[in-house]
Amino acid sequence: MARRVAARLAEIAPFRVMALLARARELEAQGRSIVHMEIGEPDFATPEPVAQAALAAIRAGHTHYTPALGLPALREAIAQFYLHRFGVSVAAERIVITPGASGALLLALGTVVDRDEEVLLADPGYPCNRHFIRFIEGRTRAVPVGVAERYQLTAATVAEQWCERTVGALVASPSNPTGTLIPPAELAQLSEVVEQRGGALIVDEIYGGLTYGSEPTSVLAVNDNAWVINSFSKYFCMTGWRLGWLVVPPGMVEPVERLMQNLFIAAATPSQYAALAAFQPESIEILEQRREAFRQRRDFLLPALRELGFTIEWVPEGAFYLYADSSRLTDDSEVFAGRLLEEAGVAVTPGNDFGAHRAHQHLRFAYTTSLPQLEEGVERIARFLRAGG
Amino acid sequence: MARRVAARLAEIAPFRVMALLARARELEAQGRSIVHMEIGEPDFATPEPVAQAALAAIRAGHTHYTPALGLPALREAIAQFYLHRFGVSVAAERIVITPGASGALLLALGTVVDRDEEVLLADPGYPCNRHFIRFIEGRTRAVPVGVAERYQLTAATVAEQWCERTVGALVASPSNPTGTLIPPAELAQLSEVVEQRGGALIVDEIYGGLTYGSEPTSVLAVNDNAWVINSFSKYFCMTGWRLGWLVVPPGMVEPVERLMQNLFIAAATPSQYAALAAFQPESIEILEQRREAFRQRRDFLLPALRELGFTIEWVPEGAFYLYADSSRLTDDSEVFAGRLLEEAGVAVTPGNDFGAHRAHQHLRFAYTTSLPQLEEGVERIARFLRAGG
Secondary structure (H helix, E strand, O other), X not given: OOOOOOHHHHHOOOOHHHHXXXXXXXXHHOOOOOEEOOOOOOOOOOOHHHHHHHHHHHHOOOOOOOOOOOOHHHHHHXXXXXXXXXXXXXXXXXXXXXXXXXXXXXXXXXXXXXXXXXXXXXXXXXXXXXXXXXXXXXXXXXXEOXXXXXXXXXXXXXXXHOOOOEEEEEEEOOOOOOOOOOXXXXXHHHHHHHHHOOOEEEEEOOOOOOEOOOOOOOHHHOOOOOEEEEEOOOOOOOHHHOOEEEEOOOOOHHHHHHHHHHHOOOOOHHHHXXXXXXXXXXXXXXXXXXXXXXXXXXXHHHHXXXXXXXXXXXXXXXXXXXXXXXXXXOOOHHHHHHHHHHHHOEEOEEHHHOOOOOHHHEEEEEOOOOHHHHHHHXXXXXXXXXXXX | OOOOOOHHHHHOOOOHHHHHHHHHHHHHHOOXXXXXXXXXXXXXXXXXXXXXXXXXXXXXXXXXXXXXXXXXXHHHHXXXXXXXXXXXXXXXHHEEEEOHHHHHHHHHHHHHOOOOOEEXXXXXXXXXXXXXXXXXXXXXXXXXXXXXXXXXXXHHHHHHHOOOOEEEEEEEOOOOOOOOOOOHHHHHHHHHHHHHOOOEEEEEOOOOOOEOOOOOOOHHHOOOOOEEEEEOOOOOOOHHHOOEEEEXXXXXXXXXXXXXXXXXXXXXXXXXXXXXXXXXXXXXXXXHHHHHHHHHHHHHXXXXXXXXXXXXXXXXXXXXXXXXXXXXXXXOHHHHHHHHHHHHOEEOEEHHHOOOOOXXXXXXXXXXXXHHHHHHHHHHHHHHHHOOO
């Protein structure tokens, strides 16, 4: 009898960027040189003090389960981080250590969204968000956003799109793929609209440490009831350690703990001990230098892409992405990305990895590689376009 | 407006053993001595070659994402393990590295079970199983099992209980909490009944390496279409590393890969490098010595518990649990467990953590502590009972 796959799988798409990356690696194995601007992963190594903390923990035999909600010392360190970095007071008890931001998203959405209930999202946005919701039989309403609202949901659009089965809104600041922020005043209005409707506001702040020209902020400064998703992957350069955290609204820790126990048992112990060192001054010093390096990359790449003919109307203030309108160069960004890889040796991600709204007119450039590599990539694209690309 | 919690949370119970463990730690902090027979975690440290492999990987900077399905070398090592340990040939492409067996269960069930579809489970059984299914809006039919069928689903019960919305059966061999196996001939019959109905057979083999008196086997020896859940936590003593694997039936890797990308991105990288050393002869030698130690503990604890008045009719052949009928000593095993902890300083898990069927007449004893500790625990229980407990 033929194998059957659950219906949800028909609506859970693969990451296109993964296939692209696989093809790029294949070309490299054939001896081709590829400039990687497709990967949403910092090129920087885990900071040395963090790696050292992991080594010490493993040598000390800290390899058993931690409590489900995480190492108490790490939850406390994160609470202190909110206090000193953002001036926000949040009880350590409300901080849950998760297997990556992915784990935090699954916990938050699983606690908030019932079958057939709806969550508002921006299109373009992080593709997994709609898949998490589909996974648990919820629905998403993808709201097309553009440069006019800095590619973000606004209080006005949320009020307009909210319907009877809507239970929340999920935003990301800075956003993937656009790198744009939601200013605190706008976050406060958004919070009010969601609160008035008895809904949940979930804010993905995994790129929160990576802002350029302004100091990082958190939604918790304006809304203590928000669900906050965060991660050690991006700002802290700890992708492979699979560690994130969730700040849970007051009164919601108990159900989240039950889900955490049942779905994950706990996050990885060596990763949690490593992360304890992430907040030390010597780690933060390294990470702030890298933030400056990311800013320099953005400041090189943005005008360079504009000169090549891409349109980027709003200067993204964070993350490590540029979401470029490619419509003056191509009608089909996916075909264009394929040709850039095969013919020019430059890997970038087509817009359709992030939604449907004007997706074929956009490309995401990640500046997760060195300035010389970015320069080489721009030069290759220029040559490709001169050759009639 | 009052915060709302999704309906599924009403049916997702906490681990009682966690509250018990927390209370035990509290008593210890007050200076009380507690014998721990509640924890499903080996007391043994991660084998030294495994820890060394993690240290080397971290020093070498292997801390970025791996491919979603896992390190190719680890998938290949597991395929070789099946070949040499069980004489079973399974392609490395069908092996998916997951964040613990928990991750493997979520992937398998998420691929197989749609909303309102049903999975057959044994009661008593691992409590998270029904919660994973509830999480994705599926249903479970808990089939009461007893000593007559060695606390396992049989081909006959599955055939009898299967209904229109049933899509699969989930069994564990050895089982938690009972430690009993499903013999290969019975697994073959079970497979046939499930296959005939076009369903999925999911077999939890996380205690598969821990059998006493017989060599470990795998369902794959009799059924290439089974979903197999496994873990580095139990036999390999790597709980805190949060690493497991899933063997996916032929033709099902593609949807599982999509789920893996979206739900988890990948399992933790240092853990994956550590696990590469788990299959080396020097690791296996350590682990086989521990298997022998577990057998000795079982062989001490089983007659000792019988002498105390507990009933254990079938000698469990695996895992590190004894599921003891306490009905000659108490009408309420939860109250009894509470008193054992508070008055005798012995932590054990009441049956209602594992289901509803005769749960109040059972206690689970984990022999995850040393023989001297087990002896001390038995002595304390004897004293408690003599005092009229």
